[in-house]
Amino acid sequence: MWSSGTDFRNLDSEDESVLSSEEEQDIQCEILEKQRDEANQRLSQMEEASTQLLKEINLLEIQFQIERSCRENAEAVAVKVTKENKALKRKSLALLPLIPELPENLASLSLDLEDESASDFNTSVELAEEPLLKSQAQIRELQSSVDQLLGEKMQLCEQLEVLKKEKEELKEQLAVEVQEKEAILRKLTKQSRTVNKMKRVSQLVTEEFTEMSQKLEMEQGLRHHAEEFAQQVLVKQKESQRQSLALVQNEEVDAQLQQALEQVAQLSKALEEIRLHHQHQRSQSRAVMEEFNALTELQMVKAQLETNIKERMKIENHLRDSQNTVTExxxxxxxxxxxxxxxxxxxxxxxxxxxxETVIPEPLSSTLFPPLPPPPPPPPPPPPPVLCASPIDPLDVLRNRKKVGNNTTDLKKPALSVDVKARAVDEMMERIKKGIVLKPTQKPQQAGLDEDSWKDQRSEKRKSAVLELQGILDTIKKPGPKRMASRKRISRNVGEAELLMVLQRRRRAIGDDKDSL
Structure with a gap:
């Protein structure tokens, strides 16, 4: 369970490191997005400035072309006029030597010459004006076409601007959609990580739940074994009481007592090992409970653990009772x-x-053994016993006692309840505390008829114990029968076999617990 707690801590540390790295990456992404937006704004500003410059350059080029075409036309007209002027000068120079030779007809000639020159000049002027008019008409046509082209160009520029604006808007929308997509992807990644974490936690919880269920089943099995063991201990206590009363007649009393003491020591060791095992399991369960207190989502598991702890306490109480019975x-x-x-x-x-009067056996002298405590007040008088004319045979008494014990055990086997066990333990405790009381053989006074059946049974048991002790004391000097010793040995061997079986079961259970841990 400690390993599961360390796994939880390692997962938490890994998750914290991953979250911190994710936060750093998110901050870096936001900074880069801001820088990208600023760069896009600068680029848009540069594009607008460049478009304006291109427009101005185009206008200047158009004006330059118009001016160049006008200048070329003017230069061509000037060349033509200079050529015509040169031709006129040549003609005038050719006519100058003929002027003094013709004095009579000078006026008429001058008039004719003037008329001819005027006509020639007019013709030359008309000839010169015709290309000018043509060029002017061409210039006007070109200007009108240029104006149309400029208008079309302006419209196209406006359309380009509109398209550029639409393009920028689409880019912005695309960037927004990309950001939204990135945010959605981040959320999806975070959700997937949280889902993976929940899966890991659920797997660990299921594993711990299976472990706890296995432990619960194991504890229930141990409790069942402990109850069976306690029942066997009670049966063996009764057998040991019977054997202790019968061992007085045997010669091998010391050896049998030593074997009984060894059996009691083995039982005490087994009970001590069971108690230590339960303490170890209880410490482990406490550690598990401390770890599960941090997980508020597992309240149902906590409730089950509390029920397990309560059952464990009951088992411990049963074990303590069995230890007390062993000490008794x-x-x-x-x-x-x-x-x-x-x-x-x-x-x-x-x-x-x-x-x-009731008498309790005491030692011969107070110097050899310490005095026993004073006897308790006498119990209520039992019903009058049946007086026998013949002397009591201890063998018959023991046989009757065995028959009565077998009948009582046969009656109790189908209905094993906690009350019967508690009564048996209480009777043993009272008998051990008060000592074996010797009842008188004479007929006492008549008791009341309203006493309970339980008191009658108790008085009968005490009476049978008194009769057994009396028969034993009567037959101390007589040799004991051999058949009784053989029977006691068989019962003792059976008890050892049962003890070995119980110890083997317990060792297997402990080995299984260690393997599971």
């Missing part, structure tokens, strides 16, 4: 050892201990 069993075994010591030290004790 150890104390009971110690008490039985003390009782065996007292029995071996006092071989002259007989069956006359069953009096009207």
């Amino acid at each position: 069993l150890q104390e009971e075994v110690k008490q039985l050892q003390d009782m065996l010591k007292t029995v071996t030290m006092n071989p002259l004790i007989e069956s006359g201990l069953s009096n009207e």
Whole structure:
């Protein structure tokens, strides 16, 4: 789970670095766009200035061409006039020597010459004026055509300007659309990144959820095993009580007690390992809960974890109860050892201990063993027992006790409830705390008929325990039967096999947990 937290942190750091780089790229793009807009404005201004210059240059060229054509026409007319003047000068020079030879007819000749010269001059003038008129007409036609061309050119220029404006508007629209497209692409990229992040987070969450579900199933299985183990412990406690009462007759009491102590130690070790395993799992679950507190979106998973924690606490309570029962069993075994010591030290004790008052077994002297605590107040009187004329046989008592225990276990097997277990544990605790009370064999006073059935069962159990102790004390000096020892050994072997099976299951479960972690 710590690895998943580090993955979350690495993803957050990578996302922050990517976002910072994206912001820097966005700022650089905005700066470049501003520079591009400024350059486009400058280019548009330069284009407008260049168009105006081209217009002025075209006008100047047209004016220059008109002036050049006019100058060429004027030069041609001047050349013609100079040629005509030269011809007239030659003629006049040719006529000058003939003037004194003709004095009589001078006036007539002069008049004729004047008329001829005037006519020649008029003809020459007319001849000279004709190309001028033609040139002027051509000039006028050219000017009118030039004006038409200029008008058409102005219209074309206006159309060009309109087209250029439309082109600029289209460019601006295209730039705006490109910017919008880039913005949309950026948004899409950001959304895709967020979607990828959500996918990663969802994958991690699903993986953690599967892990938690597996742990929950494992914990449920462990709880079920723990309940079965607690039930087996209760059954073994009862068997150990029965065996402890029967082991007094056997010669191998010390060896069997040692084996029972070893079994109790093994059980305590197994319970301690289970408790440590549960503590380890609880620490892991706490770490997981601390990591999941940061994720507000996984409230349902938190609720499931809380339910798992509650169930785990219940399992721990069951384990504590089982530990308490184990410690109580150890104390009971110690008490039985003390009782065996007292029995071996006092071989002259007989069956006359069953009096009207309740008696608790005590050691011979206070110097050898410390005094026991004072007995609690006596319980309510049981119903009157059936008096037997014949002496009580301990073998018959044990057989009857086994039959009663088998019947009770057969009745309890189909309906295993928490109340029955709690009652059994409470009875064991009270019996261990108060000690084994020896009831009188005489007929007590008649008890009330309104007592509960549970009190009757409890009194019967105590009575059977008293009868067993009395029979054991009566038959201490007698040799014990061999069949009982063989039966006890078989039951002890069965208990060890069951313990080995439970330990193997628990080791497999722990190995599976380690592999999954």
